[in-house]
Amino acid sequence: MPVWNIIQAVNDALRIEMRRDPRVVILGEDVGKFGGVFRATTGLFDEFGGDRVFDTPLAEAGIIGSAIGMALYGLRPVPEIQFADFIYPAYDQIVNELAKFRYRSGGQYPVPVVIRTPYGGGIRGGHYHSQSPEAYFAHTPGLKVVIPSNPYDAKGLLLSSIRGEDPVIFMEPKRVYRAAKGEVPEGDYTVPLGKAKVVREGSQLTVLCYGAMVHTCVEAAQLAEKDGFDPEIIDLRTLLPLDTETVLESVRKTGRVVIAHEAPKTCGYGAELAAMIAEKALMSLEAPISRVAGFDTPFPYTLENEYMPSPDRVALAIKQTAQF
Amino acid sequence: MPVWNIIQAVNDALRIEMRRDPRVVILGEDVGKFGGVFRATTGLFDEFGGDRVFDTPLAEAGIIGSAIGMALYGLRPVPEIQFADFIYPAYDQIVNELAKFRYRSGGQYPVPVVIRTPYGGGIRGGHYHSQSPEAYFAHTPGLKVVIPSNPYDAKGLLLSSIRGEDPVIFMEPKRVYRAAKGEVPEGDYTVPLGKAKVVREGSQLTVLCYGAMVHTCVEAAQLAEKDGFDPEIIDLRTLLPLDTETVLESVRKTGRVVIAHEAPKTCGYGAELAAMIAEKALMSLEAPISRVAGFDTPFPYTLENEYMPSPDRVALAIKQTAQF
């Protein structure tokens, strides 16, 4: 099996699906000949031509709006938004249109559009190249939200997303685009949406995370382990629908929870996780639920390392929660 | 003291502030001569003229973008977005610009813009005239989020908002625009941002709510009371910054929490409230935290009464939580 990074895995998934399904088209800024600013669509223009892989004018509302139209005609558009920070001009098309089309038409008009977009900090990008807007989308009924943390999942989840019948916000952790490497089977396979994965079994406390934060949490666990702690780490993989079962099972076992994400704490996805647990497993809890998150400030530039949850910070939360 | 409804109170606040401060200007769709589709700006065009109260072309991004520019020049714009459901074309201007201007400029450029917008269901408006997008804004660092439930607060909070130095999303509960009546002092007074209000003292459990839902919760309390329950009801008034102290004090007293809002449950503002409580007052809790919220579907038309938390539904949650 080849060892790939996330970019390669995404690229491979797109290629496989475009070969398999002539309805799949890719559009976005600089995704054509250039292959995207992160090079995730490299080579696809050459293989599939400008009808199926094409650059658009600089207008995210146009990218998503036109993708919706293509989906209505029966295509399977996989638009790229260059950075998640630039998705907001398309926000109306996403939350008022894409998310509601099937519902508002009484089921007449499904619009299976998969929006790929790199998100997150750690690349010295300041607050316009580092945001983690997943909670905005998880709060919007009608959208699925998928965030892989590694190449294997990236490929399998992307294939599931494109083959599904629903709109998906597929957020790619750009900080580990190249750093997260792993074995990726060649050819076709899928990873189902809505299934979390226990990436480290542990007895003492449950760490919930997704995307690049999974790597931070694994490092944190290694630090904590040295001091004798034994956390379980769950990579959620899909935020919506959430794999409540896997989460609750772990929480019921450990009775303690740390949640980590990069997005600002207030009303972040961690709030939903904590609330869900406080609703369904309160009586299992032996310690306050701890959220390690970005601060409630815009994402900074120079101080990004202070801003983003670090392994140290997560490890501290693990220890404090375990010792509560 | 006159008995006014919320529309009258908002109108009065705008008039008072426009008289007091020549920097205040109002802009939006149909806010001029017509006085706004809900008539909240009635009479202001006549009193202050078309330079200070004016209709714009149909473009929310233009309304908020230009309001930011006016604020940079030293004005105090109070733009109206006709329905909160139509705020998304301005989302980029709000979350990437308005919210971050002060921060990103190192404090050089405050932009005190107060966006007024009617929100919420119950007017048979279907999913494009009923949304409650407050969580999107509460999750965005740099914005204050204010939601009055009654005329007195509407006036006092709006005056505080306009006089403050920060951008504010001021959401008005349109279902009770006319139905919520109350005594409103003439002339100037303010209600401070960031202070919740206990609207019903109770010993048994804490109900957290805001906006139109306050009325639903008060009705629910009356129902529950008949069966011998004694809930405390807190009207949050400001969602960001949240009055954590008042909330926690009550929770520590009662040990039980019901949260009610109209917005979809997942990642709604209730998630933040529950998470905050699970972090800071877990050990006081004697029952799971219950969220009574809109379902995770788009807002429906015919079935809106099934969708929106009703007094019955909140009362049931009160009883179940109290009896847990």
Add this chain to the structure above:
Amino acid sequence: MLAKGQPVPIAGTDDEPFSILADDGTIRPGTDAPEIPDEQALKLYRGMLQVRLVDDRMMKLQRQGRLGFYMLSMGEEATHFGGAYPLRMSDWCFPSYREPGVFFWRGYSIKDYVNQLHGNIEDPVKGRQMPVHHSANWLNMVSISSPVGTQIPQAVGLAMGAKISKKDDVSLVYFGEGATSTGQFHVAMNFAGVFKAPCILFCRNNGWAISTPGNKQTASKSIAIKALAYGMPGIRVDGNDLLAIIAVMQDAVARARAGEGPTLIEAVTYRRGGHSSSDDPSAYRDPSEPKEWEAKDPLERWRRHLESRKLWTQELHDKYSQEITEELMACVKAAGELGNPAPETLFDDVFAELPPHLEEQKAEMMSRPRPKPAHGGH
């Protein structure tokens, strides 16, 4: 003036709208009018009449409190049928909320129409949207949404999709002049130009966007001239002249189908009624204005045209009116008697399959004692 079949000129700055039918219903000399077979000509008349009668009845129902909301298109009916007539059934239409005639022309029944307004159990969109937000996938009529302008990039995208799929289907998208101020209009026009999308962008310039008049909406000399900003033809047409609209639409459709790209059409008309049943136009406009436009009524102009062709008779008109009214009244009665969609249908169609969290919410709802009956339905 525009001769049919010739390339559509880019609208100049001060163009009078292109017109074929004179006020008396005759064909203006020197214009090359499209030929509309008698049967079709009458069908168009019947269609416009149907919109008029339906609108009238629905506004009454609304005033009686039997409908939650309604939007009239009185005086703008020619834009519906002029747009719809030149299309094939495999073409697509993205309506805004003020073109019921397009639905009817393509085969949407009064029954479906009235049921949608009631949001009852037979509403094609299952009571999910406000009145006038129709959707008919069996007619390639796309679901209407309230946010102004959002349908425009979608229509362009659909046309791009047809082109990518090597089909010669075209899409037609309607919007008001107010919508031209939105960012959506711009990005859509720009995509259409760049991708030479087979799309017809049809602006019903009816002079008002709620209380905002056209001259506060844009400082450009016309809407059609905006086409220049996107490298596509733009044409101003008399929006109350059914024949002229058909002519410019036929040109635009032919060019789109031939791979020659999009066209912006500005149909100059007038919103004679209020914006919606919630609106009171006397608060912001001079009542003499709609009066003036009554004289330019598109239905009456078409009637005169049919008369000049010896097709129209009072008897025929009465027959149509009666047929339509009877059908309408039957549908209204039936619609009023139908119940609401079942509460549990709230959870359908959010996704293709019900995910666990919705399953749970549904179960929770169904386990509760039923709340008081909801409004709507009857």
Add this chain to the structure above:
Amino acid sequence: MLAKGQPVPIAGTDDEPFSILADDGTIRPGTDAPEIPDEQALKLYRGMLQVRLVDDRMMKLQRQGRLGFYMLSMGEEATHFGGAYPLRMSDWCFPSYREPGVFFWRGYSIKDYVNQLHGNIEDPVKGRQMPVHHSANWLNMVSISSPVGTQIPQAVGLAMGAKISKKDDVSLVYFGEGATSTGQFHVAMNFAGVFKAPCILFCRNNGWAISTPGNKQTASKSIAIKALAYGMPGIRVDGNDLLAIIAVMQDAVARARAGEGPTLIEAVTYRRGGHSSSDDPSAYRDPSEPKEWEAKDPLERWRRHLESRKLWTQELHDKYSQEITEELMACVKAAGELGNPAPETLFDDVFAELPPHLEEQKAEMMSRPRPKPAHGGH
């Protein structure tokens, strides 16, 4: 050709960009060139040279890993100074990320510039933004943001604000041709037209938006022609001709100040470097293209002009270069030695006052053992 002081014509479809300076630096016959006093003419030269030298050095620092990111404006310097020169200090400018010359002209120091790039403790924006995102409120230079096009409606709004305040200040807003595809451009242009905002909308058409060439950005014949869609004058000007830009800017500013409304200026130029230090243009464009544009270099053209006016000498050039380089090197050295903003400053300026939840987060951060030193600063 445009005569100064006369009303700016609306750009036709195939207009050659307006130009005053011939390639050899002389004034084209028949053009009415603005008079630039000698001292100012030299100051403009020095300014453009400074941008060139600063860019060059900063790219080197970036390549050495001493700066996180950089964006060049090589070849586009005339657009900075041509835009800045006709303004008063009470006027406002909303730059995009590619006009450092406007900052310099208005008095932004190399020190501030370099400190911003380092995000260090003396960065005027406190290390809050990526390199090249300057802000200088003491110069009415508005904070740069990365999202393309967002500054355009803000600039129009500021101009509306000046008008509402009965002041005759104007605003100037810069953007690339890529930005004209955004909804923001459209809503801004439309507001500017409707409100006759005293705003100059300045498009640096440099041919590329990252890897996307101008002809994939829009199908319109020019950017200037888009002005027609908004009822305002549009003008195409040679973006490498400092004098021509000053001329059209002076006209536009005069009309804006006189209450005659906005102007769209399209300055036709070329992005000779990569989009940014992260970009590799060889992946998508023919290297002969930038080569060709080297021959049209704006700095060189201005140099020839000064030479024709007997103002330029090699000695003067060397003196300027040396002065600039010395200042620059000193600033680079100093900037590299300065530390980062203190961690607790993370929480400043989110709001006017620190609310309780940020107070708490700050306390929590400060109570933790310090993490490894952050990047940036040095």
